[in-house]
Amino acid sequence: MSTLAATAPPIWAADPAPAGTLPTSHGITTLPVLDLITGRARTGAYGPDPAALRIALAFSTVQAVRHGGRARGYRNEVLSLRLGAAVGSCAVEPGELPADTVTDCVGASVADLLDHPCGAVRVAALDAYLGHCLPHAPAYGARRYGLPSGSSLTKSRVRASAVVGLLPLAAVRRVLVVGVVNSLLEQLRSHEVGYLPCDLKGGHTEWDEPVHTDALAHLGDCDAILASGMTLGNGTLDPLLAHARATGKPLVLFAQTGSSIxxxxxxxxxTGVSAEPYPFFWLDGGPSILHLYGGAAR
Structure with a gap:
């Protein structure tokens, strides 16, 4: 367990449960993760008052990629907000952000953005705030993992090795992968670990395997979960987290969205997080850094 995990207030909320809480099989209720951590931020649990901090820079990044030798490509769009040295980010579906979102955020207080009607803004603002207050450092449980310079595919494969290494591979038979990244599936295949690929977009993997669109329907068919940080941004993380708590299954998150949350x-x-704040590995051919939490020591 990281230093922070040992000292942070527990995530469980006391009964009676307020509106919007999620039940677990333990009979304990929890607030949705984003609401709970935002509430802590507002009360100073992590550092300064969010009302006293303002976002100086906001921007969006749009990317399309098809790696050499791969049959399929994909697109990304990410909203990012800068607070001091920290950049908070939230991925969205391409074209989803309203045109004035970036300009709306500039100069606004973090507290105001935590109430913004756009969910991506709320996630990016909380991510920037926590990155500012609790930077990725050994004092908070982070371990630096260097990615080498090289092509996007080279860096993707090295990142995948680090992420999959956070799973207890010797004890895992089948992994539910939520948010399909072919390099991660390739790593699981190399370890002869089975997987169930899930993504809201559906489609097929690089090996022409069907991608399931309902991850929750397959929770009973896995003994570990590997999920993208995008599950935080699109509201699908909470049931995965509830299942992991109830069953004790390993849950590893690979996060560009919400990497400080x-x-x-x-x-x-x-049980493990690969945190990758902006700039992401796919933006630069030079060396870059992941911050690993929990999982197996590397």
Missing amino acids: LPRLLGDGV
């Missing part, structure tokens, strides 16, 4: 869940259902 998700380490706060270590020890409360999450």
